[in-house]
Amino acid sequence: MGGLAAGAVAPVAHDYALWEKRVDALMMLLSHRDRQLLTVDELRRNIESLGAEAYDTMTYYERWIHAITQTLIQRGVITVDELGRKIEDVRAREAHRG
Amino acid sequence: MGEAIVPRFRTGDAVTVREAYPIGHVRTPYYIRGKRGVIERHCGAFANPEELAYARPGLPAQPLYRVQFLQRDVWPDYAGQPADVVEVEIYQHWLQPEASRDEPRPSR
Amino acid sequence: MSHDPHDENEHEHPHDHAEAHPHVHRSPPRPDLDDTLTYYRAMEVAVRELLIAKGLFTADDVRRQVENMDGRNAGRGAKIVARAWLDPSYKARALADGSAAAEEIGLDVGPLKLVVVENTSNVHNVIVCTLCSCYPRMLLGLPPDWYKSRNYRSRVVREPRAVLYEFGTAIPDDVQIRVHDSTADMRYLVLPTRPEGTDNMSEGELEALVTRDSMIGVTFATGP
Numbered sequence: 001m002g003g004l005a006a007g008a009v010a011p012v013a014h015d016y017a018l019w020e021k022r023v024d025a026l027m028m029l030l031s032h033r034d035r036q037l038l039t040v041d042e043l044r045r046n047i048e049s050l051g052a053e054a055y056d057t058m059t060y061y062e063r064w065i066h067a068i069t070q071t072l073i074q075r076g077v078i079t080v081d082e083l084g085r086k087i088e089d090v091r092a093r094e095a096h097r098g
Numbered sequence: 099m100g101e102a103i104v105p106r107f108r109t110g111d112a113v114t115v116r117e118a119y120p121i122g123h124v125r126t127p128y129y130i131r132g133k134r135g136v137i138e139r140h141c142g143a144f145a146n147p148e149e150l151a152y153a154r155p156g157l158p159a160q161p162l163y164r165v166q167f168l169q170r171d172v173w174p175d176y177a178g179q180p181a182d183v184v185e186v187e188i189y190q191h192w193l194q195p196e197a198s199r200d201e202p203r204p205s206r
Numbered sequence: 207m208s209h210d211p212h213d214e215n216e217h218e219h220p221h222d223h224a225e226a227h228p229h230v231h232r233s234p235p236r237p238d239l240d241d242t243l244t245y246y247r248a249m250e251v252a253v254r255e256l257l258i259a260k261g262l263f264t265a266d267d268v269r270r271q272v273e274n275m276d277g278r279n280a281g282r283g284a285k286i287v288a289r290a291w292l293d294p295s296y297k298a299r300a301l302a303d304g305s306a307a308a309e310e311i312g313l314d315v316g317p318l319k320l321v322v323v324e325n326t327s328n329v330h331n332v333i334v335c336t337l338c339s340c341y342p343r344m345l346l347g348l349p350p351d352w353y354k355s356r357n358y359r360s361r362v363v364r365e366p367r368a369v370l371y372e373f374g375t376a377i378p379d380d381v382q383i384r385v386h387d388s389t390a391d392m393r394y395l396v397l398p399t400r401p402e403g404t405d406n407m408s409e410g411e412l413e414a415l416v417t418r419d420s421m422i423g424v425t426f427a428t429g430p
Contacts, residue, residue, distance in 0.1 A: 002336030002387065003129040003173065004360040009372055011424075013350035018272075019247045024348065025271035026254060029263050033317070037262065041150035044338055045123035060339075060354055062246040069253055075153060078256050086252035087245075094248070125389045127336050129363065141319065144391050162390050164321075169385075178367045181382040187390035 020061040026068055038071040046070045103143065103190065105161040111137045112196040113165060115188060123151035126192045130184075134196055135167035138185055146189065161190040275348060280418035282313055283345040283395055286322065287421065288412040291400045297324075304395060308345065315393070316344045323386060324397040325423070330377050331384045332370065332423030333394045334362045342393040346418050353422065363387055373424040396420065398427040 016024075030037040046067035047054075054063055072078045107113060117132040125147050140163055145156035169182040176182070258265055286308055290297035300307035304320030320342060323331040335341065339354040352358050362369045366383045370376070377383055386394045398420040404412060407430065419425040 001356065001359045002127050002334075002363040004356075006357040006360045009352055009355065009357045009361065009369055011350075011352050011373060013352065016348060019250050021272045021275060022254065022268060023250055024275060025268050026250070026257075028271055028275075029267055030257075035262060039150045039153070041123060041147045041156075042153060044147075045151035047338070048123060055356060058246075060351075065246050065250050065253070069249055072253065072257075077260075077262075078253070082256060083249075083252060086256055087248050090248045090251045090255070125337060127387065127389060129336075141390075141392060147390070164392070166384075173364055177365060178383060179379055179381075182366070182384075183382065184363055184385040184387060186387045187392055189390065 023061045042071045043067045113193040135165040138164040138166045278347040284413040284416035287416045335388045340388045396423040401429045
């Protein structure tokens with residue numbers, strides 16, 4: 001990334017949403033030496049694997065939750081099947097809340 | 099796992115960053131590959147992130163260095179001042195010794 | 207695909223290079239976005255619930271961790287700076303071993319190694335992580351969006367003077383700029399120069415002058 005042409009740096013910041021803070025918390029808890037269920041190196045590799053276009057299509061924390069989940073699958077901590085079922089379960093609950 | 103890797107370089111040594119472009123997770127930025135710099139300090143030894151990225155232990159630990167580069171040596175069109183530098187942390191296995199005289203000393 | 211305003215903010219402020227920006231613009235707090243569940247927010251909930259069900263941590267652990275990060279802001283890093291301004295031997299220790307100096311005043315910097323770099327009349331330091339967005343979060347809290355942006359990460363290493371100028375920071379020609387790219391296990395904190403006219407200030411008053419951006423190196427500490 002260093003040295004590529006780019007535009008002006010707009011010195012903006014935003015207040016993090018709760019879900020973003022929870023993504024960060026997940027990363028901290030999972031990488032903690034008491035659990036060591038993933039490393040930031042695996043997360044970085046998985047983010048790099050998303051490709052450059054991910055910067056345009058996904059937000060920072062969307063990329064991170066994608067990488068965290070990918071790493072947990074790679075490590076065998078969760079299975080694709082249980083992830084898929086749980087996501088649908090979460091979305092169904094949300095739909096019922098209206 | 100292998101014995102500990104002996105640090106090869108000391109502060110002030112001139113080094114060149116190896117040119118190689120593998121796939122996988124690499125913490126040596128493109129912009130300094132092939133460039134010459136000077137060891138600013140030895141940072142200690144750390145597990146190799148290229149291996150950690152695949153959930154492998156990355157041992158034996160690799161010596162890590164902060165390497166100082168003159169910006170004008172890195173960017174052909176560098177528009178700042180001649181003394182400006184960039185300092186980058188680079189693992190030993192990406193560094194080659196550069197035999198030299200009259201090398202610029204790391205600025206302090 | 208994403209309508210997240212924090213992404214749009216990187217593009218929606220046309221930037222006049224000649225205009226000084228002495229302060230970071232904070233975008234207004236966004237309306238609560240947790241009420242509509244996008245795919246990735248559902249993934250966060252799902253993963254968290256799966257891991258709690260597996261007993262890997264508790265909901266309380268998550269809550270505590272969020273609060274822990276909420277409590278971290280640049281004030282922690284400012285304590286190191288103010289102490290270094292007041293105590294030359296502490297400053298020397300901080301420059302030799304930042305992690306030890308932080309712990310000396312009760313600040314935990316986590317597993318990574320802190321390197322403190324000093325601004326002087328001859329040298330100005332600025333920090334970046336071109337590869338991702340590594341940042342001394344244990345001392346400064348979560349990084350601002352601009353630090354993580356492609357624009358900052360690609361340009362500050364190549365044209366630091368121009369980028370600093372966009373932040374309203376002009377570095378004289380006879381001052382060397384050192385850009386530190388935290389590519390591996392070090393984390394960096396800039397020790398800004400102590401502003402003029404602060405000789406009689408207490409440590410607490412000095413801490414208040416030390417902004418997050420001055421410890422990244424894109425601005426100076428605030429004057430009294």
